[in-house]
Amino acid sequence: MSDEPLLLVLDAGTSSVRALLYAAGGAVLATEQREITQYYPQPGWVEHDPAEIWERTLACARDVVAKAGDVARIAAIGITNQRETAVAWDKLSGQPLARAIVWQDRRTADACAALREAGHESAVSAATGLVLDPYFSATKWRWMIDHVPEVAAAETRLALGTVESWLVWKLSGGAHVSDASNASRTLLLPLEGAGFDPGLCDLFGVPHASLPRVVDMAGPVATCDPAWLGAAIPICGLAGDQQAATIGQGCREVGATKATFGTGAFVLTATGSEPRRSSHRLLATVLSQIGGKRTYALEGSVFVAGSMVKWLRDGLGWIGHARETEALARANDNGGVTVVPALAGLGAPHWRPDAKGAIFGLTLGTRREHIVRAALESIAHQCSDLQRAFAADGAPWVTLRIDGGMTQNSWLAQDLADMLGLTVERPADVESTARGAAMLAAVGVGLYSTVEGAEAMLPTIECFNSSAPAAAVTTRLAAWHDALERTLRQSAGWMPIPPDPS
Numbered sequence: 105m106s107d108e109p110l111l112l113v114l115d116a117g118t119s120s121v122r123a124l125l126y127a128a129g130g131a132v133l134a135t136e137q138r139e140i141t142q143y144y145p146q147p148g149w150v151e152h153d154p155a156e157i158w159e160r161t162l163a164c165a166r167d168v169v170a171k172a173g174d175v176a177r178i179a180a181i182g183i184t185n186q187r188e189t190a191v192a193w194d195k196l197s198g199q200p201l202a203r204a205i206v207w208q209d210r211r212t213a214d215a216c217a218a219l220r221e222a223g224h225e226s227a228v229s230a231a232t233g234l235v236l237d238p239y240f241s242a243t244k245w246r247w248m249i250d251h252v253p254e255v256a257a258a259e260t261r262l263a264l265g266t267v268e269s270w271l272v273w274k275l276s277g278g279a280h281v282s283d284a285s286n287a288s289r290t291l292l293l294p295l296e297g298a299g300f301d302p303g304l305c306d307l308f309g310v311p312h313a314s315l316p317r318v319v320d321m322a323g324p325v326a327t328c329d330p331a332w333l334g335a336a337i338p339i340c341g342l343a344g345d346q347q348a349a350t351i352g353q354g355c356r357e358v359g360a361t362k363a364t365f366g367t368g369a370f371v372l373t374a375t376g377s378e379p380r381r382s383s384h385r386l387l388a389t390v391l392s393q394i395g396g397k398r399t400y401a402l403e404g405s406v407f408v409a410g411s412m413v414k415w416l417r418d419g420l421g422w423i424g425h426a427r428e429t430e431a432l433a434r435a436n437d438n439g440g441v442t443v444v445p446a447l448a449g450l451g452a453p454h455w456r457p458d459a460k461g462a463i464f465g466l467t468l469g470t471r472r473e474h475i476v477r478a479a480l481e482s483i484a485h486q487c488s489d490l491q492r493a494f495a496a497d498g499a500p501w502v503t504l505r506i507d508g509g510m511t512q513n514s515w516l517a518q519d520l521a522d523m524l525g526l527t528v529e530r531p532a533d534v535e536s537t538a539r540g541a542a543m544l545a546a547v548g549v550g551l552y553s554t555v556e557g558a559e560a561m562l563p564t565i566e567c568f569n570s571s572a573p574a575a576a577v578t579t580r581l582a583a584w585h586d587a588l589e590r591t592l593r594q595s596a597g598w599m600p601i602p603p604d605p606s
Contacts, residue, residue: 108128108177109127109128109177109179110125110172110179111125111545112124112126112168112169112178112181113183113341113542113545115184115538115541116157116185116267116268116271117366117367118186118366119142119414120138121137121138121140121161121164122136122538123136123165123167123168124168125172125178126561128546128551129561130561132533132535133171133172134168135168136163140153140156140160141153141156143203146211148448149205150206150208150448152203153200154191154200155200157270157271158271158274162332165332165333166333169333169334175333175335178335179338179546179551180341180549180551181275181337181338181339181341182541182544183271183272183339183341183343184342184344184540185266185268185271186206186207186267186345186367187285188239188240189206189207189266189267190205190244190266191266191267192245192248192252193265195261195278196261198273198274198277201254202252202255204267205244205247208368208411208448209238210448210457212246212247213457216236216237224236231301232294232295233295233389233400234389235385237455237457239451240291241266241292242291242292242310245310246308246310249311250309262314263314263316265280265282266286266290266344268282268286268344269281269282276327276329280316280317281316281317282318282342283318283342283343283393284321284390284392284398285342285389285390285392285393287318287390288389289344291308292315293390295390298318300318319342320393320396321343321347321544322394322544322548322555323340324340338548340547340548341541341545341546343541343544345366345370347389348536348540348544349372350362350540351392351540352538352542353507353536354505355374355505356392357374359502360373361494361503361504361505362506362507362536363487363507364536365483365508365509365510366409366508367410367411368406368407368451369406369483369487370403371406371494372401372403373401373402375401375499376399376400377400378400380498380499382497384453385452386402386452386490386494387402387452389401389402389403402497403452404451405451406452406486407447407448407449407451408445408446409510410510411448412443412445412483413429422472429479430515430516432473433519435473436473436476438478439470439474440470441464441466441477441478442463442478442584443463443475443479444459444461444482445483446460453490453493454592456592462590462591465478465583480513481519484522484524485523485584487523487524488524501524501526502526503528505530506528506529507534507536507537508534508536509534511530511534517568520568521568521569522577523577523580523581524570525570527568527569527570529565530568531563531564531566532563532565539561543558543559544558
């Protein structure tokens with residue numbers, strides 16, 4: 105190795121945690137990964153063990169640091185994380201008080217419905233850019249206070265945070281911070297507010313004093329205790345996974361759009377220095393905050409993408425590995441099958457936590473291969489719904505930059521291009537989330553003066569151009585819309601897909 109400065113990235117995802125070692129020029133030098141346990145105590149409930157997240161993240165970090173040769177070469181740490189997942193811990197002992205409630209969890213659907221019925225959604229949405237949905241952190245924290253005696257009893261010792269807050273607390277020995285991108289996903293941070301709003305905290309019943317301080321996404325926010333990794337390494341980059349991926353794709357200019365396909369699928373379009381509220385059930389969110397200055401994005405969140413493939417593997421046993429799906433999709437059509445993948449409800453633009461998954465078009469001739477193909481097709485179908493909503497909000501997609509583990513499937517990348525009717529760009533390194541955190545840490549520690557400069561770390565891209573006949577696209581989308589409407593028809597609250605602006 106040369107003497108080039110190194111960057112340590114900790115990536116705490118939904119299904120696993122990783123540590124990656126980047127050179128300042130962008131090369132990935134080492135990676136370690138460990139899966140984390142998924143707990144499903146009741147239908148619609150999803151939990152993680154915060155202690156396990158910490159222990160396995162630390163183990164990955166130590167393995168990667170050992171490969172650095174000299175820990176003194178590590179200039180900074182960047183952290184990126186699954187957003188919205190709610191953690192509660194004791195400020196004195198530093199121990200978790202309950203399992204973390206994961207972003208996919210739907211247990212607070214009734215609480216969100218009660219707030220909507222009381223007329224609060226319009227004011228909350230105007231302030232935060234979000235909708236009242238169990239996806240976000242605030243109602244999860246309230247549920248913990250109401251249902252976990254250890255959390256309720258903690259009182260002044262109670263610390264609440266999302267996963268990056270938890271990891272910074274553990275690494276630093278007590279710094280309680282949250283970056284603006286993660287904070288903007290809680291329902292407690294006004295889009296243009298410097299910190300968590302006491303009035304919103306009162307509305308959701310979340311104690312303001314238990315929440316972290318909101319900080320920039322790049323800059324020295326804390327220092328790692330040398331007992332953990334052998335040196336006092338500054339923590340200089342923090343970002344929620346989707347904002348990190350947007351930065352890691354170079355999608356900062358107004359109109360630039362990226363989609364990350366991991367457990368879910370998340371599309372962000374940069375909207376500049378002023379927040380743009382959606383009229384079509386998209387989310388307004390903080391994209392970046394550096395030097396106290398914010399930029400914003402519109403976001404569409406799909407709850408089930410890679411988790412559908414995981415279900416095919418672990419729930420049904422139909423595949424042995426995710427990579428098998430590409431060959432199955434190439435070798436088969438869908439056999440007339442359409443999958444509505446609402447295994448954790450439906451996200452944008454529908455926001456239906458009560459929706460359940462469904463499979464239509466089954467016959468005696470249907471084989472597992474048809475259903476696997478239809479499950480992959482559902483990813484592009486959901487993205488088509490989002491594409492219409494973004495266009496209706498005045499933020500049409502010109503090109504789409506994709507990343508995340510699922511996009512190693514080239515069939516999926518081409519299907520997205522065909523169904524969306526645009527060029528899809530895939531970087532040579534699809535782990536844009538970790539790269540974005542590395543870029544932020546590099547800016548925060550001064551290796552680059554700006555995020556624009558840190559884009560020297562970006563990899564090359566491959567393009568997929570739309571080539572499907574228009575009639576085939578129309579036929580598939582018609583089958584999808586019919587299946588979706590039939591799935592949701594039982595509820596009077598269904599909101600139809602925005603009409604195609606063309």
